[in-house]
Amino acid sequence: MKRKLLIPGLLLTALASGAFAQEKVDAAMVQKIREEGLQRSKVMETAFYLTDVSGPRLAASPGLKRAQNWAVSQLTKWGLVNAKREPWGKFGKGWEVQKNYAAITVPYYHAIIAIPKAWTPGTNGPIKSEVVLIKADTTTDLDKYKGKLQGKVVIFDVATTLKPGFTADAERYADSTLTKMADAKPQGPRQQRPANFANSPQFAAMRRARAMRTAINEFLKTENVGLILSMARGTDGTVFTTNGASYADTAKAVAPELETSGEDYLRILRLIKGGQKVELEADIKTQFFTEDMQEYNVIAEIPGTDKKLKEQVVMLGGHLDSWHAATGATDNAAGSAVMMEAMRILKAVGFKPKRTIRIALWSAEEQGLHGSRNYVLNHLGDPKTMELKPDQKKISAYYNLDNGTGKIRGIYLQGDSAAGPIFKAWLDPFKDLGAGTVTVGNTGGTDHLAFDAVGIPGFQFIQDPLDYGTRTHHTNQDTYDRLVEDDLKQAATIVASFVYHTAQRADMIPRKEQPKPQGTN
Amino acid sequence: MKRKLLIPGLLLTALASGAFAQEKVDAAMVQKIREEGLQRSKVMETAFYLTDVSGPRLAASPGLKRAQNWAVSQLTKWGLVNAKREPWGKFGKGWEVQKNYAAITVPYYHAIIAIPKAWTPGTNGPIKSEVVLIKADTTTDLDKYKGKLQGKVVIFDVATTLKPGFTADAERYADSTLTKMADAKPQGPRQQRPANFANSPQFAAMRRARAMRTAINEFLKTENVGLILSMARGTDGTVFTTNGASYADTAKAVAPELETSGEDYLRILRLIKGGQKVELEADIKTQFFTEDMQEYNVIAEIPGTDKKLKEQVVMLGGHLDSWHAATGATDNAAGSAVMMEAMRILKAVGFKPKRTIRIALWSAEEQGLHGSRNYVLNHLGDPKTMELKPDQKKISAYYNLDNGTGKIRGIYLQGDSAAGPIFKAWLDPFKDLGAGTVTVGNTGGTDHLAFDAVGIPGFQFIQDPLDYGTRTHHTNQDTYDRLVEDDLKQAATIVASFVYHTAQRADMIPRKEQPKPQGTN
Known part of the structure; x- marks a missing residue:
């Protein structure tokens, strides 16, 4: 100040x-x-x-x-x-991908672009299964899937659609942008979230969504699901990646999870929602390193x-x-x-x-x-x-x-x-x-x-x-x-x-x- | 007129x-x-x-x-x-892809984005081989590879580099472009190539390049090469595809060929040219249909x-x-x-x-x-x-x-x-x-x-x-x-x-x- x-x-x-x-x-x-x-x-x-x-x-x-x-x-x-x-x-644990293959085989063959989420396990050899759309707003909704997901590939509904790129991917800073940066005033210390955020409806909604996703993932692990497909950010073959589990040596076990390109994810989703059966085969191998x-x-x-x-x-x-x-x-x-x-x-x-x-x-x-x-x-x-x-x-x-x-x-x-x-x-x-x-x-x-x-x-x-x-x-x-x-x-x-x-x-x-x-x- | x-x-x-x-x-x-x-x-x-x-x-x-x-x-x-x-x-022949998997395994594992060229055969099951860079300006240059390419994956040198996209992928016609179209004058019959083009140095060069590529491909087929990698147009995971053989029922047999994304192709090429060994595993299955x-x-x-x-x-x-x-x-x-x-x-x-x-x-x-x-x-x-x-x-x-x-x-x-x-x-x-x-x-x-x-x-x-x-x-x-x-x-x-x-x-x-x-x- x-x-x-x-x-x-x-x-x-x-x-x-x-x-x-x-x-x-x-x-x-x-x-x-x-x-x-x-x-x-x-x-x-x-x-x-x-x-x-x-x-x-x-x-x-x-x-x-x-x-x-x-x-x-x-x-x-x-x-x-x-x-x-x-x-x-x-x-914590080291990790790397040692095999990464996934393709839909029904209604026709199509190899998908998808990346295992970091620190997730593999499929323990080749798997093949119908893709099941999981619809669950509450943990009670999960009950209907009990005992039915062993070895299955699962997918979730999303509302996203992809759009053509009317803006260039790459840009350099315009002179006007640099001038604005040069004219910036000193900032105070980084703003903390307002103290009452923890009591706000947004925070409650965020917390509920996170808790629900955690509950679903734990359920899927318990049910010994074969593979989770989640939709990656990105388009045109570009896939943004993240981690799917903690690197901590004490981290809970999770199910295998593939971050799937938008185009491939949405195709599978549209097919299932359109009443078509989709089968997927996959062979994912990941390796953990715990020596050091x-x-x-x-x-x-x-x-x-x-x-x-x-x-x-x-x-x-x-x-x-x-x-x-x-x-x-x-x-x-x-x-x-x-x-x-x-x-x-x-x-x-x-x-x-x-x-x-x-x-x-x-x-x-x-x-x-x-x-x-x-x-x-x-x-x-x-x-x-x-x-x-x-x-x-x-x-x-x-x-x-x-x-x-x-x-x-x-x-x-x-x-x-x-x-x-x-x-x-x-x-x-x-x-x-x-x-x-x-x-x-x-x-x-x-x-x-x-x-x-x-x-x-x-x-x-x-x-x-x-x-x-x-x-x-x-x-x-x-x-x-x-x-x-x-x-x-x-x-x-x-x-x-x-x-x-x-x-x-x-x-x-x-x-x-x-x-x-x-x-x- | x-x-x-x-x-x-x-x-x-x-x-x-x-x-x-x-x-x-x-x-x-x-x-x-x-x-x-x-x-x-x-x-x-x-x-x-x-x-x-x-x-x-x-x-x-x-x-x-x-x-x-x-x-x-x-x-x-x-x-x-x-x-x-x-x-x-x-x-002619029908054709479809029934399996498409390829990955480099040395110096580390990386699944590549690549598409079989249309009407090319598969690999007859999984293959694994060092990637060999073919350098041949003349058919005589091919002699040094004789008897050494059985089952091998091969790649060719290219001078291409990729650039960031400073232009938007998508655009709509500007009013000025439409006005220019509206003002266009009637065109004569489509211009034929000038009669002497067939005698021009450019045509001769084109013909030589095409003949050389044909000779190389025939040589590779004769040598029973495992898989040809060629570089696809496109970037960021987008691959432009073409055909790698004729659909005619009388078409000559060709070697399996994968049109490989620019990023993956250039990585393999840089590694080999940089003195690093690259191994690739692949399993490509394509099916021809000749009943009708x-x-x-x-x-x-x-x-x-x-x-x-x-x-x-x-x-x-x-x-x-x-x-x-x-x-x-x-x-x-x-x-x-x-x-x-x-x-x-x-x-x-x-x-x-x-x-x-x-x-x-x-x-x-x-x-x-x-x-x-x-x-x-x-x-x-x-x-x-x-x-x-x-x-x-x-x-x-x-x-x-x-x-x-x-x-x-x-x-x-x-x-x-x-x-x-x-x-x-x-x-x-x-x-x-x-x-x-x-x-x-x-x-x-x-x-x-x-x-x-x-x-x-x-x-x-x-x-x-x-x-x-x-x-x-x-x-x-x-x-x-x-x-x-x-x-x-x-x-x-x-x-x-x-x-x-x-x-x-x-x-x-x-x-x-x-x-x-x-x-x-």
Whole structure:
């Protein structure tokens, strides 16, 4: 609140536009970084190993472990030190798909596009059954199915229909959008849900719907159902995926469940509702991994060389884990490859930083930022109590990239207004590459929040959205083909320059007011 | 040529804009037709039976036969007479997919999206093999693979990359586009390729490429290859399909071939080119049908009631066959359902036409308009010689619908300028539904051409393109979900009104100059 009064919108705009900017930019080094990053890039090769070669990288899966091991090895080859998979604590079960086949066989043959929900079991070999439409508004409605669903494939009614795409999948931010971001006012602390929400009719309805779905799923498990079909978001062969069970080692057993493409789901549903018999055959095999319930982050460093400053650290990172239906190219091999490439660029230009530079490739971000949050908890402090460790004071800033393959258009200050003029100056040499916007606004949903929560300046860059929300984010189509080479090169170049300047700056990045322990106001 | 001089562009525009239009419109009947077509439509129910219930409708397949039988039965239920599957001659082998499964298993498991090419054989049970990249610019290059490909999965190099979609999949015609169509000048006869094209370097290159591909495929068949992967057009899970062999009963045997989604194909290719081993398992079963090599059109009538005019016929139709990867909803269950619905509307409003009305649902359009061309040959005349049968004089007009699910925006005159003022008047009551454009221009690619070729006025309506070219036309995503209900209702209503007025008009639709025998100029 205080900060808002001190730096109102207009003044901030003036600061952000560089009127007061005295921040130093090392033009010669920027030029070197640009040449390395734009002309001798390895970012697509890195992305190839993280996606195509490693495969899907669900938290605790063999695919993620392959990618982590490759990253440790590659960062070491580039001359980074202390590269390792660092355990951050207990996560839960690993899981991967080992067979995925389903097709309708009556009224005619048609192989469907569908993805097992993460952490669900398989079918224990091939199954074949009529598809049964489950109609149940209350648990009593389930009684009529008792003893009749053994080995059966089941489906639920939905009201959804699909529409032609009159809007393009991909877009870049318009200048007007960026201007609006730049003009944003500082936001207060994140709004909590109003205290009375828990008593509202909406909440009650939500709770009832969730309870009903849980009851149905438990019933289906008890009845030993063969396979559950649920309708995936997405269209045209694009399937958005989720998890169908918890990864916890204590999680209750569930029935096998396939997230089915809209077109295939609705066809089966229309047929059944139209009085036609539908049969489906399927063979789903999934494998759980319980040998090592820990999960790991990849960490590596370029050590600082200045006697006084080398204990201070500039951090950069992104999460390396993905969902399981594709190879998580834009979510988030893109960010991981860009951050690795930024490190490669800094080594390639022969940079000996004053401060230590540390890259972190997080895990289990998709399940709740677990990798970064536990890193912070282990090394920096506890946001719940705000009991801080000594290293909390030594991290100058953490830079994150996790909004897809789109190029960098600027940076979110996450309320840290004092960093605005600095970043504005650092972006200045990249205006020709489309990056110049500094917004005091917040962005959520990824690992910079873990640092922000303990008072360390944590930033996510503004990235062009492209087709992240429409086609790639968590889908079966998030493959290497979705990566835009020029955008990734641009991003790595800008990140390298930010990290360079953060490492060399006389002072650390200024901090905003220290957050209060979580749960207090 | 003569016609062009007699009716120059400006005068035609004046005619088309209604300045000379005296054509009668039966406003009361139009109102009845609108009410039946827009408020009591059955078009989506019809489409459901043609798509979801019948399945893929490749020429001569069981799916097409199911749809034909259903259409005959439904048209009869609506009160049409002489409904039948009418054989039009020899087509070739029927074919359908009965199992379709393929997945990479090394370096990790991933089920791919891929469709067997039409009329290709299956794998004779499950196979599993390393994927071999075939590099051959000349037949001599093939020697190095001799004896090494037995049972192997093979792939070819391509230079393609995929791009984000910055353009919307679907669009409707802008007013400016329709105005441009309306202003089009009459076109001369279709341009032949220049006589010297056969001697051009481009033609030689095309011929060489085709010969090389044929040589490779024959080599692969001889080597008893397990499965060919070829890259499909399309992205995001959408796969455009084609045929991989001839349907002729004399066709040479070919190897099994899977048209593979761009994302999956390129992933396999990148891995192999990046030095990684890829293994693929597959189980493809396809079935040929050779009991009945004939193919059929569905024909049904509302008989004329005027003593003099009932021998004359108004025809309407569209092709019912489709490609095999989906249920051919927009290509062309849409047009078939609309034409059936137009007949239903005319029966429902109690119409007793002066002229006979005949619907035709063609087959094997996708292989070269075979159904309509053979119908014309059997009943109306031979376009090669222009030897005409007596019935050629009795068909007033043929109306076709086959450009997807988009609503009717007007009609192509196909050079028949004299029909312009008539159609302009008939479209007038549908301006509020977006249909008003009459263009003298031609459109190609579908069954009205068969009638046009023997001098019978044959017309295709102008339809909004929506996502026909980008997502649905010949793809695995051409399902019922792609149909736009309001557009189909609008189209059926307008077609019914056109057919009504053609049946009742004092004169037949005026004809353009009789075409010359094909091959003459």
